[in-house]
Amino acid sequence: MKPAIDYLLHLADNALVLGQRNAEWCGHGPILEEDIALSNVSLDLIGQARLLYQLVASLKGGNCTEDRLAYFRDTHEFRNYTLLELPHHGPLSGYAQSSMDYGTTIVRNFLYSALMALLWEALEKSANADLAAIAGKSLKEVRYHLRHSRDWLVRLGDGTDESHARVQAALDHLFPYTQEFWAQSPAEAQAIAAGIGVDVTTLQADWDAIVDAALAEATLVRPPVGGYVTEGKQGIHSEHLGFLLAEMQSLARAHPNGSW
Amino acid sequence: MYTQSFNVPDGAGKTVPLAPSTEDPALQAAFDARIDADGRIEPQDWMPEAYRKTLVRQISQHAHSEIVGMLPEGNWISRAPSLKRKAILIAKVQDEGGHGLYLYSAAETLGTSRDQMLEGLHSGRAKYSSIFNYPTLTWADVGVIGWLVDGAAIMNQVPLCRCSYGPYARAMVRVCKEESFHQRQGYEALLVMMQGTAEQREMVQDAVNRWWWKCLAMFGPPDADSPNSAQGMRWGIKRVSNDELRQKFVDATVPQARVLGVTLPDPDLKWNEERQHYDYGQIDWNEFWETVNGNGPCNKERLATRVKAHNEGQWVRDAALAYAEKQKARSIKEAA
Numbered sequence: 093m094k095p096a097i098d099y100l101l102h103l104a105d106n107a108l109v110l111g112q113r114n115a116e117w118c119g120h121g122p123i124l125e126e127d128i129a130l131s132n133v134s135l136d137l138i139g140q141a142r143l144l145y146q147l148v149a150s151l152k153g154g155n156c157t158e159d160r161l162a163y164f165r166d167t168h169e170f171r172n173y174t175l176l177e178l179p180h181h182g183p184l185s186g187y188a189q190s191s192m193d194y195g196t197t198i199v200r201n202f203l204y205s206a207l208m209a210l211l212w213e214a215l216e217k218s219a220n221a222d223l224a225a226i227a228g229k230s231l232k233e234v235r236y237h238l239r240h241s242r243d244w245l246v247r248l249g250d251g252t253d254e255s256h257a258r259v260q261a262a263l264d265h266l267f268p269y270t271q272e273f274w275a276q277s278p279a280e281a282q283a284i285a286a287g288i289g290v291d292v293t294t295l296q297a298d299w300d301a302i303v304d305a306a307l308a309e310a311t312l313v314r315p316p317v318g319g320y321v322t323e324g325k326q327g328i329h330s331e332h333l334g335f336l337l338a339e340m341q342s343l344a345r346a347h348p349n350g351s352w
Numbered sequence: 353m354y355t356q357s358f359n360v361p362d363g364a365g366k367t368v369p370l371a372p373s374t375e376d377p378a379l380q381a382a383f384d385a386r387i388d389a390d391g392r393i394e395p396q397d398w399m400p401e402a403y404r405k406t407l408v409r410q411i412s413q414h415a416h417s418e419i420v421g422m423l424p425e426g427n428w429i430s431r432a433p434s435l436k437r438k439a440i441l442i443a444k445v446q447d448e449g450g451h452g453l454y455l456y457s458a459a460e461t462l463g464t465s466r467d468q469m470l471e472g473l474h475s476g477r478a479k480y481s482s483i484f485n486y487p488t489l490t491w492a493d494v495g496v497i498g499w500l501v502d503g504a505a506i507m508n509q510v511p512l513c514r515c516s517y518g519p520y521a522r523a524m525v526r527v528c529k530e531e532s533f534h535q536r537q538g539y540e541a542l543l544v545m546m547q548g549t550a551e552q553r554e555m556v557q558d559a560v561n562r563w564w565w566k567c568l569a570m571f572g573p574p575d576a577d578s579p580n581s582a583q584g585m586r587w588g589i590k591r592v593s594n595d596e597l598r599q600k601f602v603d604a605t606v607p608q609a610r611v612l613g614v615t616l617p618d619p620d621l622k623w624n625e626e627r628q629h630y631d632y633g634q635i636d637w638n639e640f641w642e643t644v645n646g647n648g649p650c651n652k653e654r655l656a657t658r659v660k661a662h663n664e665g666q667w668v669r670d671a672a673l674a675y676a677e678k679q680k681a682r683s684i685k686e687a688a
Contacts, residue, residue, distance in 0.1 A: 108435075115429050115438075118445050119422035120657070122665025123672075124453055127422070131446035135439055142435050159434045191660075194668045250678065251671025258667065343433040343491055351548035352434040352541070 096220055097148055098171065099283035101161070102325050104144035105172035107230075108162055109333070110204060111137030112340055114197070116180065122194050129240055133201065136233040143226045163344035167327075167334050171279070174324035175200060175269035177333040182265050186331055195248055195259040199266050202241035206302045207273055208234045210295040219287035242306050249310025260312055267315040272322045273299075279325070375400050387588050392518040395461040403587055407517050408462050409478075410589065412469040415455035417481035418448045419473075420654050424488040425497060433491060437541065441494060444534050451527045458519040474659045482640065483570050485648035492545060492552075492559035498538015500560075500567045500605065506531050507601045508571065516588030539608065546613050553613070560609070561617045568632070569640040571598040602630045 114134040121127030145158035178200070180192035212234055215227035248259040274293050276284075283289025307314050322330070344350075379398045386393065393399055426445050432438035456466045472478030483501055488494065509528050515521040545552040572578060572594040584590030592600075602621075609616050620633035642648065 112430065115442055118429055118442060119419075119426035119449075120661045122661070122668035124419065124449055124456075126665075126668070128446055128449045128453070131442050131449070135442050135446070138435060138439050138442070142439070145435070162435055163433075191664055194665070247675040248668070248671050251673075251675045252667070254667050255671030255674075339430050343431045347433070347549060347551060349549055350433065350552050351544055352437050 095279065095282035095286045096223075096288050097151055098279035099289045100144050100148045100151075100223065102171040102277075102279060104141045104148065104161070105170045106176055106204075106208075107137040107144065108141035109170070109172040109336065110176040110200075111135075111141060112336060113176065113178075113180065114201070116192065117197065120192065126194070130197070133237050133240065136230075136237065140226065140230045140233070143229070144223075147222050147226070159344065163341045164348075167329055167337055169327060170329065170333060170337070171325050171327060172333075173204075173269070173272050174322035174330050174333075175266060175272065176204065177324065177330060177336055178266070178269070179332055182261060186335070193258065193262065194244075195255070195262040196266065198241050198244045198248060199259060199262040201237060202245045202306065203266060203270055203303070205234050205238035205241055206299055206306075207270075207292070207295070209238045209302075210298050211290060211292065214290040214295065218289070223288060238302075245306055245312075246310045249307070249312045256311065259310070263307075263312055264315045268317050268319060269322055271317050272325065275321050275323075277323075277325050387516055387586075390514075390588065391516075392521065393516050394518045402583075403589075404462050406584065406587070406589060407520065408459055408464045408469075410584075411455055411459040411462075411520055412464070412472065413479050413481075415452045415459060415469065416473045416478055417484065418452035418455060420480045420484045420658060422448050422452075423654055423657055424484055424486070424650075425494055427488050428491055428494050431491070432494075440537055440541075444498070444537065447530045447534065451523075451530070454523040454526065455520075458517075458523045461519045470662065474655070474662060476646070476655060479644065481570065482644045482648065483566055484654060485643050485651045486562070486566055487650050489562070490555050490559060492542070492555040493563070495538045495541035495545065495556070496559040496563045498534050499542060499608070500538075500563050501570070502531050502535040502538060503605065504567045504570045504601050506535060507597045507604075511591035511597075514588075514591060539612070542612055542614075556612075557614050560614045564617050565635060568598060568602070569635050569637070571595075571601065573637065599629050602632050606630050 111134045114130050114137065117130040118127060118134070121130060141162070142158050145161045148161060149156040149158055178196075179189065180194075180197050181190040182193070182196065184190055209231070212227045212231035216224050216231065218224045218227065245259065248255040250256070274296055276291070276293065280289055280292070284291050304314065322328075324330070324333070344352075380400060383393070383397075383399060383403075386397075393403075422445050425441065425448075429438065429441050429445065432441050456469060459469060460466060469478065473480065488497070506528060509524055509531065512524040513521055513528055515524065542556050545556050575581065575593045575595045578594055581590055581593060585593075606616065606621070618633045620631060622631055623629075624631045643651065646652075
């Protein structure tokens with residue numbers, strides 16, 4: 093059961109953390125249609141997170157609930173990719189925030205959706221029937237997310253000089269974080285051994301093909317990777333997740349016995 | 353949500369008298385006959401300029417209200433206390449964006465572009481519902497906005513489904529369906545909180561105290577002080593007077609407050625057997641007009657936030673246009 097729980101939390105935390113980030117655009121988008129689109133993506137992700145947390149809660153039993161998992165775990169217990177917790181702008185520490193950059197948002201959504209379109213498809217064959225069912229539903233959603241982010245990646249890349257420069261900078265910033273996709277964690281290894289999870293490295297060639305085709309169409313250059321490989325999925329995060337969770341969890345923790 | 357339930361003249365906040373009609377009398381007569389027969393005016397139909405202007409002003413104010421209204425509630429998305437409430441709130445705020453979209457589209461059928469309307473908002477010339485110039489201080493505000501603010505908006509908007517201008521009336525049918533869903537969601541969120549801890553119940557009462565009078569003011573000045581209303585009624589744009597709508601809202605809300613277990617903060621609120629309605633106290637119109645005219649607690653923040661989103665999104669919109677132009681050029685080249 094433990095391998096399933098750790099693996100499901102990884103998938104759930106990915107969805108929740110990116111859902112939380114994308115919702116930051118609600119009311120602040122570059123054009124009304126994109127406010128609505130980003131909110132929709134966020135809603136899908138939070139919906140996926142809820143199903144996965146509910147599954148974890150049922151496996152854990154006792155008084156575990158989706159909200160206990162989302163609101164009462166600390167930073168080191170979150171298992172999401174570091175990529176997904178970063179603010180919507182270039183590399184800056186803590187309080188040195190900058191305005192949200194739509195290019196960063198789009199690049200991240202594209203890189204992650206391209207992976208999840210492959211991963212959810214493979215997870216439809218998971219030995220865990222509940223996970224397979226969640227994968228089926230999530231696959232339909234992520235195909236839209238991929239289409240949305242890819243379309244914008246191409247528009248921004250092949251748009252104006254400014255949009256090209258911005259989206260290339262976002263790509264340069266975020267691309268190294270994708271190395272974490274391919275560095276297998278112990279939890280992933282156990283889930284693969286149990287037939288629950290998928291060996292993501294088997295998806296890498298397909299991911300490369302999706303990414304390279306889109307970058308070519310967007311006239312963007314694939315950045316080199318190397319150096320530090322993030323370890324968010326093992327609970328070692330960037331400094332940004334602490335702020336994200338502090339905000340997200342504040343009200344629930346202020347009223348631990350509240351009913352909502 | 354949401355419209356200001358009355359028509360605030362854009363600009364200085366003073367009522368501008370309608371210019372006497374200089375239109376073709378035959379066309380004017382046909383228009384009047386259609387209005388009198390409770391018929392619909394469609395975009396391709398002839399209409400008096402003053403009717404067109406009034407509609408553009410009202411529909412764009414309504415659209416702006418939807419968009420600005422995303423901010424006070426959006427303020428709580430990141431901190432929603434459960435995943436279910438987070439999802440509900442995102443969906444709700446997204447619906448408001450959708451309403452803004454239909455309404456801008458409805459107004460565009462009158463020959464004014466979305467860019468022109470946004471320019472009016474961003475320059476501070478065009479108004480939006482004043483209710484959004486108040487802050488959302490606790491999570492209970494989210495529920496109370498659903499219950500009371502959306503509730504007040506519905507009272508005003510249901511009659512707009514019969515508005516004489518077809519595109520506006522049709523947009524309002526969908527808007528009203530979604531609003532009434534939001535209103536029930538808000539009320540349900542409060543019911544759950546009232547069954548929770550003492551702190552949660554206090555939070556709900558505090559939010560009701562802060563929003564109640566603002567919601568009553570949403571219906572606009574008393575009929576006697578509402579000079580634009582008569583022309584709006586004549587044109588079938590406005591169907592029910594401010595005071596009638598306000599009374600209807602009070603009468604509907606009092607029993608809901610009782611079920612919820614909150615007190616409405618008005619010592620003069622009591623059933624009047626003779627009128628068969630609830631009496632209620634004096635609304636602070638000075639405070640209301642101060643807020644309408646830009647001096648409320650959040651006016652500057654709301655507007656600056658909209659302007660920031662628009663300005664910082666310029667490069668994205670420019671890129672989309674540039675890309676579309678390139679695609680067009682490429683397809684022409686291919687065809688040749």
